[in-house]
Structures are given as C-alpha cells and as structure tokens.
Amino acid sequence: MRYIHITFLTILLFNGLTIFSQGEANNWYFGKNAGVSFNTTPPTVLTDGQINTLEGCTTISDATGALLFYTDGIRVWDRFNTIMPNGINLKGDPSSTSSALIVPQPNTPNIYIIFTVDEPHHDNADNDPSTVDGDGINDGFMYSVVDMSLNGGAGDIVAGQKNIPLITYDTSDPLQSAYKCSEKITAVKSDDCDSFWVITHFVDTFYAFKVEQTGVNANPVTSKIGVTVPLSGYRRNALGYIKASTEGNKLAVAHFGFATVTAGNGPGKVVLYDFDNITGAVSNEIELYNGDSPYGIEFSQSGQRLYSAIGIGNEGIGQSFLLQFDLTLPDIDIPASGTRILNENGVNFSSFFEGALQLAPDGKIYRTQYEDFATDTGDYLGIIENPEEIAANVIYVEKGLLVNSDGRRGVRLGLPPFIQSIFAQTIDIINSGDSNNANLSLCEGETFRLSYQNIPGATYTWFVDNTPISTTSNFLDITATANYRLEVDLNDGSCPLVGVANATFTEIPPSIPVTLIQCDLYQVIGDNLALFDLNLATDQITGGNNQFSVRFFIDLPSAQAGTPALTNITSFENNQNNQLVYARVTDNNNTNCFSITTIELQVNATSANDVELRACDDDGIEDGITVFNLLEADPLILQGITTAGLTLTYYQNIDDAQFNVNPITSYSNTTPNTQGDDIIYAKVEESNGNCFAIASVALFVNPTPEIEEIGAYFLCQNQTNIEIDTGILPNSGLTNFTFLWSTGETTQSIFVDQAGTYMVEITDTSTQCSNTRTVEVTGSSIPTITSVDINDASNNNTITVNVQGIGSYEYAIEINGVLSTYQDEATFNNVPPGFHVVYVRDKNGCLPEVTRDIAVIGFPDFFSPNGDGFHESWNVDGISSQMLSDSLIYIFDRYGKLIKQLRAGTPGWDGTYNGKLMPSSQYWYRVELQTGRVLTGSFSLIR
Numbered sequence: 041m042r043y044i045h046i047t048f049l050t051i052l053l054f055n056g057l058t059i060f061s062q063g064e065a066n067n068w069y070f071g072k073n074a075g076v077s078f079n080t081t082p083p084t085v086l087t088d089g090q091i092n093t094l095e096g097c098t099t100i101s102d103a104t105g106a107l108l109f110y111t112d113g114i115r116v117w118d119r120f121n122t123i124m125p126n127g128i129n130l131k132g133d134p135s136s137t138s139s140a141l142i143v144p145q146p147n148t149p150n151i152y153i154i155f156t157v158d159e160p161h162h163d164n165a166d167n168d169p170s171t172v173d174g175d176g177i178n179d180g181f182m183y184s185v186v187d188m189s190l191n192g193g194a195g196d197i198v199a200g201q202k203n204i205p206l207i208t209y210d211t212s213d214p215l216q217s218a219y220k221c222s223e224k225i226t227a228v229k230s231d232d233c234d235s236f237w238v239i240t241h242f243v244d245t246f247y248a249f250k251v252e253q254t255g256v257n258a259n260p261v262t263s264k265i266g267v268t269v270p271l272s273g274y275r276r277n278a279l280g281y282i283k284a285s286t287e288g289n290k291l292a293v294a295h296f297g298f299a300t301v302t303a304g305n306g307p308g309k310v311v312l313y314d315f316d317n318i319t320g321a322v323s324n325e326i327e328l329y330n331g332d333s334p335y336g337i338e339f340s341q342s343g344q345r346l347y348s349a350i351g352i353g354n355e356g357i358g359q360s361f362l363l364q365f366d367l368t369l370p371d372i373d374i375p376a377s378g379t380r381i382l383n384e385n386g387v388n389f390s391s392f393f394e395g396a397l398q399l400a401p402d403g404k405i406y407r408t409q410y411e412d413f414a415t416d417t418g419d420y421l422g423i424i425e426n427p428e429e430i431a432a433n434v435i436y437v438e439k440g441l442l443v444n445s446d447g448r449r450g451v452r453l454g455l456p457p458f459i460q461s462i463f464a465q466t467i468d469i470i471n472s473g474d475s476n477n478a479n480l481s482l483c484e485g486e487t488f489r490l491s492y493q494n495i496p497g498a499t500y501t502w503f504v505d506n507t508p509i510s511t512t513s514n515f516l517d518i519t520a521t522a523n524y525r526l527e528v529d530l531n532d533g534s535c536p537l538v539g540v541a542n543a544t545f546t547e548i549p550p551s552i553p554v555t556l557i558q559c560d561l562y563q564v565i566g567d568n569l570a571l572f573d574l575n576l577a578t579d580q581i582t583g584g585n586n587q588f589s590v591r592f593f594i595d596l597p598s599a600q601a602g603t604p605a606l607t608n609i610t611s612f613e614n615n616q617n618n619q620l621v622y623a624r625v626t627d628n629n630n631t632n633c634f635s636i637t638t639i640e641l642q643v644n645a646t647s648a649n650d651v652e653l654r655a656c657d658d659d660g661i662e663d664g665i666t667v668f669n670l671l672e673a674d675p676l677i678l679q680g681i682t683t684a685g686l687t688l689t690y691y692q693n694i695d696d697a698q699f700n701v702n703p704i705t706s707y708s709n710t711t712p713n714t715q716g717d718d719i720i721y722a723k724v725e726e727s728n729g730n731c732f733a734i735a736s737v738a739l740f741v742n743p744t745p746e747i748e749e750i751g752a753y754f755l756c757q758n759q760t761n762i763e764i765d766t767g768i769l770p771n772s773g774l775t776n777f778t779f780l781w782s783t784g785e786t787t788q789s790i791f792v793d794q795a796g797t798y799m800v801e802i803t804d805t806s807t808q809c810s811n812t813r814t815v816e817v818t819g820s821s822i823p824t825i826t827s828v829d830i831n832d833a834s835n836n837n838t839i840t841v842n843v844q845g846i847g848s849y850e851y852a853i854e855i856n857g858v859l860s861t862y863q864d865e866a867t868f869n870n871v872p873p874g875f876h877v878v879y880v881r882d883k884n885g886c887l888p889e890v891t892r893d894i895a896v897i898g899f900p901d902f903f904s905p906n907g908d909g910f911h912e913s914w915n916v917d918g919i920s921s922q923m924l925s926d927s928l929i930y931i932f933d934r935y936g937k938l939i940k941q942l943r944a945g946t947p948g949w950d951g952t953y954n955g956k957l958m959p960s961s962q963y964w965y966r967v968e969l970q971t972g973r974v975l976t977g978s979f980s981l982i983r
Contacts, residue, residue, distance in 0.1 A: 069089040076443065265323060277298060279335060280335050283460060559645070687727070755817055764789060766788050875893065899965065924970045
C-alpha cells in the first residue's frame with residue numbers, strides 16, 4: 041500500500057489530484073450544543089453549536105480550519121449556525137451511532153456529499169403500526185448533495201439530490217430489507233488519490249461505495265466475511281463504530297452485541313480486518329475481543345495501535361474500560377495484546393459510559409465521558425495524549441478537556457466521524473518535530489522559512505490560502521499571516537506528500553517611553569527617593585490595549601531575557617532621581633512578540649509648612665469645642681513658598697489626602713480644649729497635578745476670658761452714681777486684658793448715673809480671644825409707707841403695709857421686741873394685740889429702711905384680781921397715752937350699770953366698784969376709739 045499523506049481543504053482541481061489537509065477536521069460539533077476547535081493549540085471549547093444529539097453527528101471545515109457546515113443526520117447547519125434552507129428532514133437519526141459522514145466530491149469544487157445512516161429500529165420492522173420509532177420507517181443508508189455555492193456561499197442541499205437511497209442489504213431477504221443497515225459508517229482515501237471509499241457493515245457483509253469526480257457509485261464492493269450479527273437482536277446489535285486506519289489498509293469494527301432476542305443484550309466483539317483501498321475488498325478477519333459491550337473504536341495516527349471503549353457487561357450502561365491492541369505484532373498475537381489503559385488516577389476502568397473514540401488533528405484520541413442518562417450529565421472529553429505508545433506508557437486523562445465550560449452544554453455518547461485519511465501523518469514543513477501541530481505563531485517584522493527536504497526529481501508546489509503561487513523550491517520564506525501548504529509530488533505515481541502551516545504573525549507592541557513623577561514625601565524629604573506604582577505606566581505603554589501585557593525589570597539585560605521580573609511593582613523604591621526601569625511589553629496572543637521600553641522615575645519636591653491653627657472657644661458654649669475655619673491656615677502653610685499655581689486642600693487624615701477623597705474646609709475638634717492633639721492635613725498640589733506636599737495643621741483651642749457674663753446693679757434715687765465692673769474672675773490677672781465699654785471707656789470699671797444696659801468687651805491680649813459682659817443697671821429707691829391697714833379686735837388680727845417707691849420691697853414686723861423674717865408680702869396675719877413696729881426695706885439695697893409704730897386693738901377674755909400677780913386688772917390692749925390717747929373705755933355689769941370709765945393710758949379696772957369687790961360675773965365693755973370706731977363686747981371676772 042502506498043503511503044498517503046493528505047490534507048483537507050475545500051476541493052481543488054490541481055494536476056488531476058484531490059488534495060486535502062487536516063483543517064477539514066478542525067471543528068467538531070456533538071452532544072448537547074457541545075463543540076471543540078483544533079484551530080488552536082491546545083484546542084478551544086466552542087459554545088455556538090446548535091446540535092443536540094445523543095450519538096450521531098458529523099462536521100466539515102475547509103483547509104484553513106474555517107467551519108463549512110455540520111449535521112446530526114436530520115438537520116444541516118451552515119457556518120453561521122443556521123439551518124440550511126433545504127437542510128431538514130434528512131434520514132439519519134440522532135440515536136444512530138454514526139448517523140452521518142461528510143465526503144467531498146473529488147475534483148468538484150463546492151460539492152460535498154452527506155451520507156446518512158438511520159437507526160434500524162425493531163419497532164419499524166415488525167409490521168405493527170402501533171409500535172413505531174421516528175418516522176416509522178427504517179430508512180437505511182442514504183446520501184444528499186450539498187453545493188457550497190448556494191445560499192449566498194453558505195451552502196444548501198441541492199434540490200432533487202436529497203435522501204438518495206443506497207442498498208446495503210440483501211434485497212432478497214425480507215428481514216434485511218426491513219432493517220436495511222446497521223449504524224456503522226467510515227470513509228478513507230482511495231489508493232488512486234482521486235476518490236474515496238465510504239464503508240459500512242450489515243449482518244455479515246461489508247459494503248464499500250466509491251465516491252469519484254462523477255459522484256457516488258451506487259454499486260458497492262461487497263465483502264461477505266467473518267462474523268454474522270443476528271438481526272434477531274436488533275436494534276441493539278446495530279450499535280457500535282467502524283473505523284478505517286489513516287493509511288486505509290485496516291478496518292476495525294466494534295459490535296455492541298450479538299443478542300438473539302429483539303432489543304435484547306448480548307456480549308459483543310471487537311474485530312479487525314484488512315482493507316484493500318484499491319479494490320475496496322475486506323479480508324482477513326481477526327477477532328480481538330469477545331464479551332461485554334464494545335462501542336467506540338479508533339486507530340492511532342500511524343495505524344500501529346487500536347483502541348476500543350468497552351462497556352462492562354452486556355447492557356453497556358454503567359462502568360467501562362479502554363482497551364489497546366498492538367497492531368505491530370503478528371496477526372495471531374494481536375488479540376492477546378489487548379491491555380486495559382490506566383487513567384490519570386491509575387485505575388483501569390471508568391464510571392463513564394463506553395462512548396465514542398475519535399482521532400483528532402493533533403494526533404491525540406478523544407473519548408466521550410457520558411455519566412448518566414437520567415441526569416443527562418457529561419462535562420468532559422477524555423484524552424489519550426500519546427496513542428502511539430505501548431499500553432504501559434500511554435497517558436490517558438479521563439477529564440482531559442472541560443467541554444461544559446458554561447453549564448449550558450454537555451458531552452453524550454457520540455463524536456463526529458471524518459474521512460480517516462485526513463489524520464494521516466503530514467510532512468513537517470515548520471520543522472518543529474511535531475507534524476501534527478500546524479499552528480505557527482510568529483511576530484510581525486520577522487521572516488520564517490518553511491521547508492522540506494530537497495528530493496531529486498520531486499516537484500514542489502506552494503499554496504497560500506489555498507491559492508498556488510509561483511515558488512517551486514523546497515522552501516518558502518513567509519512574512520504574513522496565512523494558511524501555507526506544500527505539496528511534494530515525487531513523480532513516482534504515489535500521492536503527493538503534504539505539509540501545512542497555519543502561520544499567524546502577531547503585532548509587536550509599540551515601544552513608548554513613559555515618565556512617572558512622584559513627590560519627595562517618602563522617608564527623608566529631599567533625598568530624591570520615593571515609592572512608585574509602576575502599574576500606573578501600563579496604560580500609557582499599551583495605549584489601553586488589553587491585548588498587551590507588561591512586566592517590569594531593573595535593567596535592560598533582564599528585560600531582554602524576560603527574567604527576573606520586578607515583584608514589588610506597586611511600591612517600587614527608586615535608588616536615584618531620574619532612574620530608568622525597563623518594561624517588557626508582550627502581545628498576549630504570542631508571548632514571543634514583545635518590545636522593550638523605558639520608564640523614567642522622576643522625584644519632585646513640593647514644599648509646605650507645618651503650622652498651628654488657633655481658634656477661640658467663642659461659639660457661645662464654653663465646652664472646649666469650636667469650629668475651625670481651615671482656610672485661615674492658607675497663608676501660614678504657604679509662607680515663604682514661591683511656587684506659582686499651588687492649590688491647597690484640607691483632609692482629616694493622610695490617607696484621604698493621598699487619594700484626594702473627602703476634602704474639608706472647616707473642622708470641629710474632637711479633643712476638648714485641644715492643644716495640638718487634633719491634627720488636620722493640608723495637601724499642597726502643583727498646577728499640573730504631578731507633585732504635592734502634605735503639611736500638618738495642629739489645632740489649638742484658646743479659651744475666652746473667664747468672666748461673669750451677666751452683671752446686675754441698682755442705682756438708688758438717693759445716689760448720684762454707681763460703679764460697675766468687667767466681672768473678671770479674681771485669678772485671671774488684670775494685666776492680660778483690654779476693655780472696651782459700650783460707653784467708649786476702656787477702664788476695668790466705670791461709674792454710671794443712669795439705669796440701663798451696659799456692655800463691655802474683654803480681650804485676652806495673649807490669645808486675642810474676647811468675651812462680652814452685659815451689665816443691667818436698674819433704678820430703685822427707698823420705700824415710703826403711705827398707710828397701714830389694721831384689721832384687729834378679732835381672732836385673726838391682720839395688718840397690711842402700703843408703700844410707694846420704684847424699688848422692690850420686703851417687709852418685717854417687730855412684736856414684743858422680736859423682729860420677724862423679712863417677707864415679700866405686705867400683709868401679716870395673726871398679729872397679737874399690742875404695740876408693734878413694721879419695717880420696710882428695698883431689696884435692691886437702697887437705704888435706709890423705714891418703720892412705723894402700730895397698735896393692734898385686743899380685749900382680754902377674763903381677769904382674776906386675786907393677788908397672785910397674774911391678770912390682776914382688765915384693760916384694752918393696743919391703746920395708750922401715746923397711741924389712741926383720746927379713746928374712752930366704759931365697763932358695765934350685766935344689768936347695764938356703768939361700773940367703770942377709763943381713759944387710754946390709765947391703769948385698767950381692778951374688779952372693784954366704789955371700793956367694793958365686784959362678784960365673779962360677766963361684764964360688758966364699750967370702747968370709743970379716737971378714730972371714731974366703737975367696739976363692744978364682754979369679758980369674765982373670776983374670783
């Protein structure tokens with residue numbers, strides 16, 4: 041068999057050959073809206089897929105890896121993820137293992153053929169209309185033709201060339217005619233380099249259809265060989281993949297089961313065959329494995345290793361394992377080489393279902409990792425990293441690629457099949473040692489040489505973006521982004537050797553020098569050292585383009601080497617003014633593309649004076665708290681500074697000042713009577729904003745003079761004037777103050793001769809804090825007693841003193857030589873009979889006080905003239921020769937006889953009449969007072 045190297049581009053007509061590159065298989069869409077792109081290294085997860093299938097799917101791209109279309113065997117989506125106008129109702133089935141496969145029509149630009157494989161369901165083969173699946177028909181093996189020139193270049197299925205049936209069964213066998221096909225399909229390049237074989241297997245026969253420039257040859261090459269898969273066990277027996285080796289010389293089949301009961305389960309087989317890709321014949325069956333539930337199957341890129349994903353047990357639901365066979369061994373020894381592959385945890389079985397296996401453009405084999413039908417869970421693709429190695433050295437990562445990157449998609453059982461020849465090893469024109477990696481990252485401005493060995497007699501043809509160019513040498517110097525392909529025709533009848541390079545030239549970031557300016561505020565002011573945040577230069581260097589990243593270095597050699605990078609970039613301390621540090625600016629798309637620029641670190645010094653700001657506690661509440669007008673500190677802070685255009689802003693703390701937040705213009709101290717305990721910070725900035733200084737403003741609260749703020753004085757009518765003073769407390773020290781009276785006088789005290797309000801401002805000469813005292817001078821006078829109202833000769837004798845004057849007066853009464861307490865009321869109650877003195881004085885201090893003698897009339901209720909010295913006579917109290925001296929007193933017996941007549945001031949009645957003792961009895965009196973009042977009553981004489 042000739043060694044075929046092919047690459048997959050859109051179909052060209054060139055020298056009669058159909059040439060392809062691995063780019064055709066660069067995009068995969070599968071499962072639940074899942075997708076992977078191999079246009080990058082490593083592959084990238086795709087999130088725009090519309091497909092939703094349990095198993096069957098397939099995709100095709102152009103040679104550069106640009107998506108063309110994809111399908112689940114029923115619907116066809118174009119490169120815009122939109123269903124083609126005629127791309128519906130194809131006869132595949134999402135539950136068919138390989139529901140579709142796409143093959144380009146050789147040497148026919150824009151034409152592609154979609155082969156579809158229906159699920160051969162037992163419910164559609166039992167002639168029972170009550171039990172159907174899908175469209176109710178087992179549609180079998182069909183094809184449809186896509187023309188990429190239709191639908192504005194997005195492609196569409198050609199009218200009249202849709203769902204064309206192909207016979208893959210014995211038409212004479214009714215049961216085969218009822219099922220029509222299995223779920224298996226693969227394709228490989230023909231030995232003539234100008235056609236393809238599309239291959240399937242049904243029951244006991246292989247059907248190989250040739251696809252040529254004229255289209256699909258409907259007459260297959262059939263090979264009846266080996267095992268017979270019982271139709272009695274369909275549909276389950278139909279499951280499992282078929283794959284061709286990349287060289288097209290081998291076929292491998294995973295038969296899921298050989299059950300003999302409809303829809304039943306039975307142990308399956310893994311079978312290997314030789315394939316003649318000249319004739320399409322299949323031969324030499326080798327049974328590699330018998331048992332469990334084989335499903336996925338795949339060759340390594342070289343064809344030296346074969347892998348199968350096998351479900352444990354006959355049902356194939358639950359645990360599974362991965363088996364490798366060594367095809368370099370003699371045929372007889374290959375089955376025994378079957379070895380379970382260990383995963384990254386050293387375990388040779390998996391909790392994932394068996395799933396599909398698919399060789400990828402990067403030479404690795406990918407495996408679906410479906411966890412559970414009930415929850416429809418599958419997040420990862422497993423990766424066989426080095427499938428060419430023997431089993432013991434294979435690196436298999438079960439959770440190799442997270443496909444469900446956003447929680448909205450998932451891996452299921454199937455992966456898209458491709459023409460297996462796509463994955464044949466290509467020649468390495470990049471000369472990287474890895475022909476599977478065609479992605480070449482370069483930098484703008486550099487030249488890279490693509491080349492292959494110079495073979496005598498060979499013809500070299502170069503293509504740029506699929507267009508041939510005139511260069512015919514074995515090398516090509518490239519300077520621009522493009523897809524480059526070299527075809528080497530050995531002119532010996534073999535297929536051309538093909539090498540591909542997807543070159544991307546990445547922009548070298550611009551080299552923009554930057555200057556960072558910092559203030560000389562760090563540690564010692566004036567030492568030209570400061571802390572710099574180098575990140576502040578990033579946007580200036582990159583122009584805000586987040587495609588670029590920046591690292592910083594202490595010197596040019598380090599920046600060129602890329603190590604060691606500075607780590608303290610947010611607080612980098614310079615070692616001298618105008619120091620240079622170096623920035624390495626890298627394009628994130630290709631870290632080899634970088635430029636180096638400089639950052640000059642300038643230290644500027646801006647001056648500001650630390651000051652003290654004093655304020656008087658003159659807000660009316662002497663609590664040691666006051667409001668400072670911080671703007672009053674402006675001239676002090678800037679004193680002696682000649683820099684023009686400075687702005688001054690105040691902050692409560694240094695952090696606010698540093699970050700220009702929460703500016704203030706006034707402040708109330710929090711420490712009562714602070715003496716520098718409260719500190720405010722003033723930020724002095726230059727007009728360009730590049731540099732600043734921060735000064736401290738220590739706050740001092742000065743008390744106002746301690747005085748009696750309100751004074752009250754009285755000016756008596758009999759006074760010429762009075763002296764009023766400033767009310768300074770004795771310990772204040774008179775030498776520290778100045779005074780200013782509302783009269784204009786400046787002495788500590790003044791004399792005033794009129795009532796009124798007087799004010800004096802007292803200023804502490806050391807602090808210039810002032811306080812104001814208000815003095816009220818009120819007129820007053822001594823009282824004048826105008827009359828005394830006496831209500832006597834009763835059980836409650838009262839007197840009321842009536843006065844005149846402008847003062848405020850208080851009253852007292854002297855009874856029997858005892859002076860009562862002064863009272864505000866002018867009336868006295870329960871005054872005993874007798875002679876008393878009332879006193880009236882000015883409460884405001886006007887002297888003298890005034891008095892008046894008064895007499896309160898009273899009558900004793902009895903007397904007892906018995907010589908014991910008590911109550912020996914009876915007389916009227918409150919009259920005398922000095923008081924009411926003209927009053928007369930008459931005493932009568934009970935019969936009205938006048939017994940005695942007395943005059944005021946004379947001794948009282950002794951109880952005799954004409955020298956005789958009067959008997960004990962009740963006697964009556966009549967008193968005619970000098971005032972004209974007449975008082976009568978009685979009293980008792982007791983013997």
